[in-house]
Amino acid sequence: MLTLDEAKVHLRVDGSDEDSYIEGLVAVASEYVQGMVTPAAADGAEPVVPAVNETQRHAARLLVGHWYENREAVAQGTIVPKVPFAVEMLLTFNRPAESFF
Numbered sequence: 001m002l003t004l005d006e007a008k009v010h011l012r013v014d015g016s017d018e019d020s021y022i023e024g025l026v027a028v029a030s031e032y033v034q035g036m037v038t039p040a041a042a043d044g045a046e047p048v049v050p051a052v053n054e055t056q057r058h059a060a061r062l063l064v065g066h067w068y069e070n071r072e073a074v075a076q077g078t079i080v081p082k083v084p085f086a087v088e089m090l091l092t093f094n095r096p097a098e099s100f101f
Contacts, residue, residue, distance in 0.1 A: 002026045004026065029061075033060050066087070
């Protein structure tokens with residue numbers, strides 16, 4: 001969904017010190033996005049995974065950025081949302097109507 005270089009451009013990261021960490025964030029963000037936009041299959045059939053579009057790629061970039069800046073689940077003295085609202089909005093935009101019911 002995203003390459004390491006694309007993620008590093010979004011994060012404004014130079015150098016390779018954190019490449020493996022960023023690759024992990026990209027992998028998890030990709031799984032999250034695919035899970036959100038893939039409707040559940042009926043009767044145990046294999047789900048049909050939709051093609052990746054730019055909206056989904058942008059949602060993945062936002063997730064990578066959020067997790068890069070907020071490396072812990074809890075930050076003392078701040079409010080850190082579980083998933084940024086913009087990500088939820090972008091992914092909801094791409095979900096088929098039947099997945100809401």
